[in-house]
Structures are given as structure tokens and as C-alpha cells.
Amino acid sequence: MNENILPCASESIPCPRCGFPGLVPRTVVDILRSNYLPPDSIIVDARREMAVAETGIALVEEKISDMKRVLDQLHQRRQSLRDYIADHRRVIAPIRRLPTELLAKIFSHCVEGRAYDWDPATNVEWILVQVSRAWRALSISTPQIWSRIRMTSASTPKNIDLKAVLLLQLERSAHSPLTIGFDLKLSWEKPRRPVLAALLSARDRWQDVYIRSSDFLLFRSTTFPKLMKLSLSVRLFGG
Incomplete structure (x- = not known):
């Protein structure tokens, strides 16, 4: 997202792939580049969009936790496979034939x-x-x-x-x-x-x-x- 874009609540839509709230931007470039007081409508929209974004953060963190669990399981599986290979290497080790x-x-x-x-x-x-x-x-x-x-x-x-x-x-x-x-x-x-x-x-x-x-x-x-x-x-x- 462009750092000069502020999302608008009325234009937020869910992502069709992950279900997160999608943030369709509304241009407020002039306001961001000045110290002028924005109109009340922009203030209301900004507060609403921050609430939407907070919800999005919670959903993202939940997804991250799920992915970490999956990653941990994959690491454990990889180690199990390495141990499995090591055990079989010991079985065929040349020293057993001495x-x-x-x-x-x-x-x-x-x-x-x-x-x-x-x-x-x-x-x-x-x-x-x-x-x-x-x-x-x-x-x-x-x-x-x-x-x-x-x-x-x-x-x-x-x-x-x-x-x-x-x-x-x-x-x-x-x-x-x-x-x-x-x-x-x-x-x-x-x-x-x-x-x-x-x-x-x-x-x-x-x-x-x-x-x-x-x-x-x-x-x-x-x-x-x-x-x-x-x-x-x-x-x-x-x-």
C-alpha cells in the first residue's frame, strides 16, 4: 500500500483468498502532506478504518500462529526423517562387517x-x-x-x-x-x-x-x- 493512502471503511472488502479485510485506498495525499485539519467525514472514516485494520492485525496474528505450528510440525518431521536415515546408515555401517x-x-x-x-x-x-x-x-x-x-x-x-x-x-x-x-x-x-x-x-x-x-x-x-x-x-x- 502507498504510504500516502488512507483506507476508507466504506470501501473495505474481504480478500477472496485469505478472508482478511481488504483495504481499498482512498486518496488523502493533500491532507497527509499538510498540517490542515481534515474534514469531519475523513476523521470518521479514518477512525473506522483503524478499527478495521486492528481486526485485520488480529486475524493476521492468528494466521501467523497457525503457520508457526505447521512450521514446527514440519521441523519435527524433518528431524524424524533425518533420524530415520541415520538409523539406517548405522545398520549398513562398514564397521558392522569387521x-x-x-x-x-x-x-x-x-x-x-x-x-x-x-x-x-x-x-x-x-x-x-x-x-x-x-x-x-x-x-x-x-x-x-x-x-x-x-x-x-x-x-x-x-x-x-x-x-x-x-x-x-x-x-x-x-x-x-x-x-x-x-x-x-x-x-x-x-x-x-x-x-x-x-x-x-x-x-x-x-x-x-x-x-x-x-x-x-x-x-x-x-x-x-x-x-x-x-x-x-x-x-x-x-x-
Whole structure:
């Protein structure tokens, strides 16, 4: 609509397509371009047309709401279709055709050579058992992925039963040689004891060990038949 056109109520007609009040304009260009007082008839028409336009706004807003609902439904439908496609892609994923022996080697490769701290919430081996029943069974039957444990005061979880979870991991590691990292501060005396007890329960499989030099005294009367490498950390001040 031209900004210099004011609709007239007597000429308003409904739109044949949407049903909104149609606004057939009446020219009031001269009045809009001046500060003259319009005639009473124009004032009456203008007030009536504003009321008609307000009704039109309400109808438009209702239509907009209806269209938003339809749009939301279409968005949901689109997402459902995407999920449907993703599910079928997973069904035909090449990884499903891998032999279990090769998949086990991939799992082991994900764990080997990484110096991440021990945390059942984030460690790869604990995540693999949550993917599917098949991966859980394969992960549990692959002892070598459970054979690395490196614990520090900064990263050790505090909201779990450390000893119970450690014993579970040691059980899943079966007879595999163990790589152990143990660096808990002396201030952690209470959690140190169950952790140490759990780790020592498998001391006959310790092969590669990293501990604080001060903790070495804890093992002075303990034998480690498979130990091949021992690394000690030295702290000059407290901790």
C-alpha cells in the first residue's frame, strides 16, 4: 500500500483468498502532506478504518500462529526423517562387517600409548562397554584394554567406590601384564589405602610401574615377579 493512502471503511472488502479485510485506498495525499485539519467525514472514516485494520492485525496474528505450528510440525518431521536415515546408515555401517578380531585390535589401539588419567567416566575402555551389547561383550573379553591404570590426586574420581571399580577393572584385565601409575598426595591418606590395596591385589602382574619416590617404601617388602620397568617421581617440597 502507498504510504500516502488512507483506507476508507466504506470501501473495505474481504480478500477472496485469505478472508482478511481488504483495504481499498482512498486518496488523502493533500491532507497527509499538510498540517490542515481534515474534514469531519475523513476523521470518521479514518477512525473506522483503524478499527478495521486492528481486526485485520488480529486475524493476521492468528494466521501467523497457525503457520508457526505447521512450521514446527514440519521441523519435527524433518528431524524424524533425518533420524530415520541415520538409523539406517548405522545398520549398513562398514564397521558392522569387521571381524571381531580386527575390532578388538582397534579397541586396543585406542587405549595403547595414551597417558590419560584413570577415570571410568571418560576412559575409552569404560565408554566402549556402553555402546552396544556386542561391543560390551567384546570389550570385556579383550583384557589388554583394561591393563592400564594411572591415578593422580588431581584426576581421581571422588564420587565412586574407588576400590570396587578398580577391582572390576583388574578382573576384566584377566591375566594381562599391568601398566600402573600411582601418584596420590600424602594428604589423600584415606583414599590411598583402598586404592593401594586394590592395586596390590594384582601385584604379580605389575610390569610397567610409575610411582612417587616416597611411595616406593610402601613396596620394600613386596615382590613383583613380572616387573620390567620402574619409574620414580621426585618431589622436593611437600605434596
